Amino acid sequence: MKSFISVLNLSKQDVLSYIVKANNMKHGPLCKFPNKTLITMFYEPSTRTSCSFQAAAIKLGCNIINLTDKVSSVEKGETLEDTIKTLNSYGDVIVLRHPLKGSSERASHVSKVPIINAGDGNGEHPTQALLDIFTIYNEIASFEIDLDSEKRNKIVVTFLGDLKNSRTIHSLIHLLMLFPKMKFIYISPPSLEIPQEIVDKVNSFPNCEQMVMDLDTAISMTDILYVTRIQKERFANERDYYSVVLNHNHQQYCVDKEIMLHAKEKMIIMHPLPRLHEISTELDNDPRAKYFKQVENGVYMRMAILDTLFNLS
Numbered sequence: 647m648k649s650f651i652s653v654l655n656l657s658k659q660d661v662l663s664y665i666v667k668a669n670n671m672k673h674g675p676l677c678k679f680p681n682k683t684l685i686t687m688f689y690e691p692s693t694r695t696s697c698s699f700q701a702a703a704i705k706l707g708c709n710i711i712n713l714t715d716k717v718s719s720v721e722k723g724e725t726l727e728d729t730i731k732t733l734n735s736y737g738d739v740i741v742l743r744h745p746l747k748g749s750s751e752r753a754s755h756v757s758k759v760p761i762i763n764a765g766d767g768n769g770e771h772p773t774q775a776l777l778d779i780f781t782i783y784n785e786i787a788s789f790e791i792d793l794d795s796e797k798r799n800k801i802v803v804t805f806l807g808d809l810k811n812s813r814t815i816h817s818l819i820h821l822l823m824l825f826p827k828m829k830f831i832y833i834s835p836p837s838l839e840i841p842q843e844i845v846d847k848v849n850s851f852p853n854c855e856q857m858v859m860d861l862d863t864a865i866s867m868t869d870i871l872y873v874t875r876i877q878k879e880r881f882a883n884e885r886d887y888y889s890v891v892l893n894h895n896h897q898q899y900c901v902d903k904e905i906m907l908h909a910k911e912k913m914i915i916m917h918p919l920p921r922l923h924e925i926s927t928e929l930d931n932d933p934r935a936k937y938f939k940q941v942e943n944g945v946y947m948r949m950a951i952l953d954t955l956f957n958l959s
């Protein structure tokens with residue numbers, strides 16, 4: 647029984663083998679696990695994570711049970727622990743999204759079946775980080791750049807948006823740090839900066855540089871531009887949210903055709919989605935825009951994750 651809670655226990659070798667496996671999933675194998683049941687338990691909204699886990703499970707031949715907070719007994723006051731113990735009788739793996747940081751870890755302490763963390767508040771989103779690094783690996787390979795090579799030039803990854811609350815960025819940074827010659831640029835509205843604990847962690851890796859910059863300066867040196875929305879649901883109240891959103895110049899944190907004129911030809915734009923206004927739809931046909939490629943890759947990577955897990959159990 648092996649839960650998938652955090653990227654922190656993954657080695658570079660683990661990441662590379664997930665990438666190989668996900669690439670193989672593009673050609674099958676199909677319907678390997680007709681006796682397995684996947685339970686999705688989503689206590690926060692989700693389109694991609696929830697549906698791609700279901701799509702992955704369907705391709706692997708599994709059965710599916712879906713539960714959301716709107717229809718579960720949490721509405722009647724049931725604890726997370728009791729719900730998890732109950733679901734243990736119905737399936738072989740639980741994919742959990744929950745608004746509280748640390749909730750997947752909590753669930754794993756009482757669960758007899760593996761828990762997959764599908765986002766715990768502003769904590770982590772490890773399966774998204776794997777599909778993101780899978781996308782990065784494949785896309786830069788198409789520029790003949792090997793993510794894992796010591797000989798290549800430095801890769802500049804610019805993170806733009808709500809770096810404080812973006813769990814996808816928190817997890818992705820940890821995976822990128824495993825690879826050689828990385829440079830991270832952080833661009834965020836005031837009060838939504840990258841958490842200090844992540845800055846300290848990056849500092850302890852000699853192969854990584856990091857700095858704060860503005861988008862106008864960073865754009866021309868960026869190889870991977872990773873954009874994220876301001877996570878409204880993480881603010882204590884609407885007033886706090888609007889005070890951040892209204893007190894800065896939005897344009898500085900948005901990507902459009904104009905700013906992309908200054909970007910390299912061989913670079914990529916990523917976003918975990920949903921996007922609001924931070925990437926203009928006029929960029930969707932730009933060959934550098936890879937956010938819908940991430941969506942597609944999510945199915946292959948989640949197949950690889952489920953396959954690994956079921957082969958272990």
Ligand code: NCD
Nearest residue numbers: 694695765814875918919920
């Ligand atoms: C992200 C999430 O839920 O953290 N979405 C996703 O899983 N693809 C990003 C977001 O909600 O902004």
